[in-house]
Amino acid sequence: MALPSARSVRLWAVLAFLPTAVWAGFALTHTETQTSIAHGPLIEAHAGVACAECHVKTAGTVRQQIQAQIRYLVGVRETPVDFGYAEVQSAQCLACHSRPNERHPIYRFREPRFVKAVTDVDARSCLGCHSEHIPQIVTEMPTLCQACHGDLTLKNDPVDVSHEDLIAQRNWESCLGCHDFHGNHPFQTPTTLTDRVAEVAIWAYFQGGEDPFGGPKFYKGKAP
Ligand code: HEC
Ligand code: HEC
Ligand code: HEC
Ligand code: HEC
Ligand code: HEC
Known part of the structure; x- marks a missing residue:
C-alpha cells in the first residue's frame, strides 16, 4: 500500500486547518463571536477584561504558523502552535496583578x-x-x-x-x-x-x- 507523499500530507493539512485559522482569527477579534468560542464564561472579577489581554497574538506570519502546525502534524515538532494565538502565560496575568x-x-x-x-x-x-x-x-x-x-x-x-x-x-x-x-x-x-x-x-x-x-x-x- 502506498503511503501518501509528504506533499499530499502537507496539502491536506493546509486545507484542513486554513479555515480554522481564519475563523479563529476573526472570532477572537469580534466581540459578538468572542463568547461563543470561549470554553466558558470568564470569572466574575474578569467581567470586561478583553480576550486579547490574555490571548496574545503569536509572533510569525500566518505562513510560518501554518508551517509549524504542519511540522507538528507530521511529527517533526513536539507542540502544535495555536493559530495566531499563544498559550496563555503568567506574563499576561502579571501585567494586571504584579504587586x-x-x-x-x-x-x-x-x-x-x-x-x-x-x-x-x-x-x-x-x-x-x-x-x-x-x-x-x-x-x-x-x-x-x-x-x-x-x-x-x-x-x-x-x-x-x-x-x-x-x-x-x-x-x-x-x-x-x-x-x-x-x-x-x-x-x-x-x-x-x-x-x-x-x-x-x-x-x-x-x-x-x-x-x-x-x-x-x-x-x-x-x-x-
Ligand atoms: C484572564 C485571562 C483570560 C481571558 C480574559 C480570556 N481567556 Fe481564554 N483562556 C485563558 C486560559 C488561562 C485558558 C486555558 C488554556 C491556555 O492556557 O491557553 C484559556 C483558554 C481558552 C480557549 C481554549 C484554547 C485552548 O488552546 O485550549 C479558548 C477558545 C479561549 N480561551 C477563548 C477566549 C475568548 C473568546 C475570550 C474572550 C471572551 C477569552 N478566552 C478570554 C485565559 C483567558
Ligand atoms: C501555588 C498556587 C498559586 C499560584 C502559583 C498562584 N496563586 Fe493566586 N491564589 C492562590 C490561592 C490559594 C489563593 C486564595 C488565597 C488568597 O487570596 O491569597 C489565590 C488568590 C489569588 C487572587 C485573589 C486574591 C488577591 O490576592 O487579590 C489573585 C488576584 C491571584 N491569586 C492571582 C495570581 C497570579 C496573577 C498568579 C501568578 C503571578 C498567581 N495568583 C499564582 C494560589 C496560587
Ligand atoms: C486586564 C487586567 C487583568 C488581567 C490580564 C488578569 N486579571 Fe485577574 N483581575 C483583574 C481585576 C480588575 C480583578 C478584580 C479586582 C481584584 O480582585 O483584584 C481581578 C481578579 C482576579 C482574581 C480574584 C477573583 C475573585 O473573585 O476574588 C483572580 C484569582 C485573578 N484575577 C487571577 C488572574 C489570572 C490567573 C490571570 C491570568 C490568566 C489574570 N487574573 C489576568 C484584572 C486582570
Ligand atoms: C511552592 C512552595 C510553596 C508553597 C506551595 C507554599 N509556600 Fe508558603 N512559602 C514558601 C517560601 C519559599 C516562603 C518564604 C520563606 C522564606 O523566605 O524563607 C514561604 C513563606 C510563607 C509564609 C511567611 C510569609 C512572610 O512574609 O513572612 C507564610 C505565612 C506561608 N508561606 C504560608 C503558606 C500557605 C498558607 C500555603 C498554602 C496555601 C503556602 N505557604 C504554600 C513556599 C511555599
Ligand atoms: C490558628 C492560626 C494558624 C494556623 C492554623 C496556621 N498558622 Fe501559620 N502562623 C500563624 C501565626 C500567628 C504565625 C506567626 C507570624 C504571623 O503572625 O504571621 C504563623 C506563621 C507562619 C509562617 C511564617 C514562619 C516564620 O518563620 O516566619 C509560615 C510559613 C506558616 N505560618 C505556615 C503555615 C502553614 C503551612 C500552616 C498549615 C499547616 C499554618 N501556618 C497554619 C497562625 C496560624
Whole structure:
C-alpha cells in the first residue's frame, strides 16, 4: 500500500486547518463571536477584561504558523502552535496583578531547591493554581501548602496548636484558615485554631464565592 507523499500530507493539512485559522482569527477579534468560542464564561472579577489581554497574538506570519502546525502534524515538532494565538502565560496575568508585597512570587520557585515541590504544585506559573473559563477562581486544592512547608517549625510558636503539631496531624486544611497565600489582604492572622476561617468558607471562595479574608485588598487587579 502506498503511503501518501509528504506533499499530499502537507496539502491536506493546509486545507484542513486554513479555515480554522481564519475563523479563529476573526472570532477572537469580534466581540459578538468572542463568547461563543470561549470554553466558558470568564470569572466574575474578569467581567470586561478583553480576550486579547490574555490571548496574545503569536509572533510569525500566518505562513510560518501554518508551517509549524504542519511540522507538528507530521511529527517533526513536539507542540502544535495555536493559530495566531499563544498559550496563555503568567506574563499576561502579571501585567494586571504584579504587586510588590507578593508573599509567594512565582519566579522564586524556579530555583533548583523547588524542583520536587513544583511537581506537586506548579508554583512557577499562575496557571499552576488558577485557570479561566471555569467558575473556580483557584483550581488547586486548599491543602497545597504541604508541597513546601512540610518541615516548618517556629521558634516561640504563637498558635495554641503549634505548627509542628498541625503538620504532624497532617492538618493542611487549616493553613488557609489563618494565612492567605499571596498576602494581599489586610487579614489579622489568628493565634487560636477556633478563630480561623472555616474550611467551608475557603472552599466556597475557591468556587467563586465570597472572599473570606476581608478587604480592601492592598492591590487590586488593573481595571480593564
Ligand atoms: C484572564 C485571562 C483570560 C481571558 C480574559 C480570556 N481567556 Fe481564554 N483562556 C485563558 C486560559 C488561562 C485558558 C486555558 C488554556 C491556555 O492556557 O491557553 C484559556 C483558554 C481558552 C480557549 C481554549 C484554547 C485552548 O488552546 O485550549 C479558548 C477558545 C479561549 N480561551 C477563548 C477566549 C475568548 C473568546 C475570550 C474572550 C471572551 C477569552 N478566552 C478570554 C485565559 C483567558
Ligand atoms: C486586564 C487586567 C487583568 C488581567 C490580564 C488578569 N486579571 Fe485577574 N483581575 C483583574 C481585576 C480588575 C480583578 C478584580 C479586582 C481584584 O480582585 O483584584 C481581578 C481578579 C482576579 C482574581 C480574584 C477573583 C475573585 O473573585 O476574588 C483572580 C484569582 C485573578 N484575577 C487571577 C488572574 C489570572 C490567573 C490571570 C491570568 C490568566 C489574570 N487574573 C489576568 C484584572 C486582570
Ligand atoms: C501555588 C498556587 C498559586 C499560584 C502559583 C498562584 N496563586 Fe493566586 N491564589 C492562590 C490561592 C490559594 C489563593 C486564595 C488565597 C488568597 O487570596 O491569597 C489565590 C488568590 C489569588 C487572587 C485573589 C486574591 C488577591 O490576592 O487579590 C489573585 C488576584 C491571584 N491569586 C492571582 C495570581 C497570579 C496573577 C498568579 C501568578 C503571578 C498567581 N495568583 C499564582 C494560589 C496560587
Ligand atoms: C511552592 C512552595 C510553596 C508553597 C506551595 C507554599 N509556600 Fe508558603 N512559602 C514558601 C517560601 C519559599 C516562603 C518564604 C520563606 C522564606 O523566605 O524563607 C514561604 C513563606 C510563607 C509564609 C511567611 C510569609 C512572610 O512574609 O513572612 C507564610 C505565612 C506561608 N508561606 C504560608 C503558606 C500557605 C498558607 C500555603 C498554602 C496555601 C503556602 N505557604 C504554600 C513556599 C511555599
Ligand atoms: C490558628 C492560626 C494558624 C494556623 C492554623 C496556621 N498558622 Fe501559620 N502562623 C500563624 C501565626 C500567628 C504565625 C506567626 C507570624 C504571623 O503572625 O504571621 C504563623 C506563621 C507562619 C509562617 C511564617 C514562619 C516564620 O518563620 O516566619 C509560615 C510559613 C506558616 N505560618 C505556615 C503555615 C502553614 C503551612 C500552616 C498549615 C499547616 C499554618 N501556618 C497554619 C497562625 C496560624
